[in-house]
Amino acid sequence: MYHKTLSWRVFNVFNIAFLSVLAVICVIPLVHVLAVSLSAKSAADANLVGLWPVDFSLEAYKATINNKYFLGSLWISVMRTALGTALILLVTVLAAYPLSKEPREFRGRSVYAWLFVFTLIFNGGLVPFYILILKLGLMNKFAVLIIPAMVNVWLIVLMMNFFRGVPRALEEAAFIDGASHWDVLFRIYLPLSLPALATLGLFAGVWHWNSWFDGLLYLSRKEDYPLATYLQTVIVSRDMSSMNFTIEEMQLLSQKTINAAQIFIGALPVLIVYPFLQRYFIKGLVLGSVKE
Amino acid sequence: MKPDIRRTWPLHLMLLPALAGLIVFNYVPLGGIVMAFMDYKPWLGFDGSPWIGFGHFRALFEREDSLQVIWNTLVISVFKIIFNLLVPFGFAILLNEVRIRLLTRTIQTMVYLPHFLSWVILGGILVNFLSTDGGFVNRVLGAIGIGPIPFLMHGDWFRFTVIVSDVWKEFGYGTIVFLAALANIDPSLYEAAEVDGAGRWKQTLHITIPSLLPMAIVVGTLSLGNILNAGFDQIFNLYNGMVMNKGDIIDTFVYRTAILEGNFGFATAVGLFKSVVSMVLIVCAYRLAYKYANYRVF
Structure with missing residues (x-):
């Protein structure tokens, strides 16, 4: 019954957004370290890498x-x-x-x-x-x-x-x-x-x-x-x-x-x-x- | 059927490996506790080192550094216990409201992840991730005009970082027991409430939360046994000279005193103090959990 009310729907949207943000926060440091490992040395040293590799490179793994x-x-x-x-x-x-x-x-x-x-x-x-x-x-x-x-x-x-x-x-x-x-x-x-x-x-x-x-x-x-x-x-x-x-x-x-x-x-x-x-x-x- | 020795001897035999391990690695070291009452010198051994009575314990409560370390341990662990109970409790209730199975599953998989990584891995990541010198978090904060914040370089911020990062690592895993308790709630309770015209908020307040309380009591009381465990692995992999004053805890203090300074007697005494207090708390906690929530381990 309550599933049809407007307040429930609004809550539901905010709830899903909030939980998704928390879930993403749980994996962000790992994504960052993966991005750094796949970036060029110069980009990483200059702190340019966020969540995506900059100047993709496999040198670090080699x-x-x-x-x-x-x-x-x-x-x-x-x-x-x-x-x-x-x-x-x-x-x-x-x-x-x-x-x-x-x-x-x-x-x-x-x-x-x-x-x-x-x-x-x-x-x-x-x-x-x-x-x-x-x-x-x-x-x-x-x-x-x-x-x-x-x-x-x-x-x-x-x-x-x-x-x-x-x-x-x-x-x-x-x-x-x-x-x-x-x-x-x-x-x-x-x-x-x-x-x-x-x-x-x-x-x-x-x-x-x-x-x-x-x-x-x-x-x-x-x-x-x-x-x-x-x-x-x-x-x-x-x-x-x-x-x-x-x-x-x-x-x-x-x-x-x-x-x-x-x-x-x-x-x-x-x-x-x-x-x-x-x-x-x-x-x-x-x-x-x-x-x- | 009477249990006679011929039928049960395999059972004793099966316990032998585990028992041998326990005796050698758990019971024999208990004898080493006498070091707490000695001025133990490795080259003199147990027979040659002089007895000094309760001197180490007196020092423990008189030395400024050991008192500071006990205080640091209490502050850090009390905040960890509180938030590691409240956050999973709230998160489980909110997650229970999500009706899209695939989304629930994905969120669960993501929040359980940090629990399985060691503090060596996470420490290696966080030291760079939180650094004031171009760390990812301070870059993001800088973009909205905040900071840079010395997360790991300033005593009070260090405590904050230790508490938040521990909750970050463990809250997902902590939701598992609450989600299990939520799944066990009788659906007819909700149906009856619905018929009586209760909205979702009323249902949460009067059905969901009371149903979760026994589990919360168990988790909360059992974690009291950890009040002197502020997290050796975490602190050891995150701390540095700058935050020693507010970040050093009993376990890291024992490690440095014994292994790096070679003061075995005093370190044993500090460890014994911790073990005894923890034992009293654990025994009380289990009695409480058994009495109020009918929880048993064995």
Whole structure:
């Protein structure tokens, strides 16, 4: 009824305009950095580039692709994201299945649950963790990027909630036929949980791709840096002194267009992956937060 | 059926990898908390470093820089908590009024985007984008006769920029839970209101907003646990010497004190102070959320 009133129509036009402006504001900085990366060096240095490339040029991308530090760290990021995500998914699925059981089926469940929850509400802080990594001998090792991150309690909770939605009749029938818990997990629960796995994989993958602080803290050779840490030191902190760059390399790295190209390539995998998984992560997030 | 050990041992085995990870990386470091009560020197270790009792904690509340850092953290995080609740709340209600599916979808895709980018990427972009020296925003403002504004170069503007850019990054993602709650509202409520002659404004005021309040209470109370988390990644990638006085927060302070200055004992004490306060707030918040909105994690 109200859809036909004049005031509703006026509101509707203003509302759509307002929301569209906000949506555009969310992507403008990215559009700008893409435009800078595709502009000529002179135009970018003179601050002439807005949201469209000025004097279109691919020089910045050519220089970036020829930069061996950039390529090396790109490879380390790909490796850490692939291996790290696989490890997180394995650990998460294995832990979520027992935790999804009722206490009467799995005695000890609540003790385990408390051990997990406690880590969410209290931690020792940065320094004890740093000393631990030092004493474990993980400093300057690739493993420091994936092993400490393998348990993510939030993801385990998400997966556990998803498993609880699987109809009980399925596993009861399987148990009567003599199936073990391993059969039930890998033959019944997992095939039904592919959307949830996709969601968790997205979260874990984006987390790994974006992580930079562990690299900065625990790795000292620039050859070992993942891309996010490389970008942090070279572009954000502009700390090139510790990295033994030659004068020519430093001049190259301080160019606006090249920085923009490196930033854009760093953001690209996330930009490509997430729209496809949008419906999954919305489902996953809602699953984790709204219950009953 | 009684749960006997032969049937449930695979369940214990499945938990083993996660449990081992938790013990090594979450429980063992708790022992390192003793450093907060020591004048810890790496070359003396835990056995050789002298105990000093609560000296670091006394320093924490007496040193001017640490008090300033606690204040900065509170100011920044309180504004972030308020706006990261209100903006998604309002945005979800407005977006719910758009009846063109394709447009809703497009807007959602665009506003969720910044959430998935790291503060390294966004910091790299914003430092140029907001610069007073020909940055895009100041060029646009200059065209209408404003500025240039020192977004990242002046203490008060820095706080403003940190709060606004955090809301910019996260508000879209924050709407997801509200949109889900909106989709769960019983349509017959609106139909009944329509029959009674309520316009859209009345319907929003008396149906939509009350239906969203439980979710808003959950989101709001749970975010209280973050009151000492002003956003390490963001501040670390945006701050500089000029805004240190008003922009430095607990986490960046701990990092510099420990890793750059090597004052491990004091940094541990500051971190412990933060952990304990956060724990108390989180436990209270969860009890409140459970009591008033029946929210449970496990």
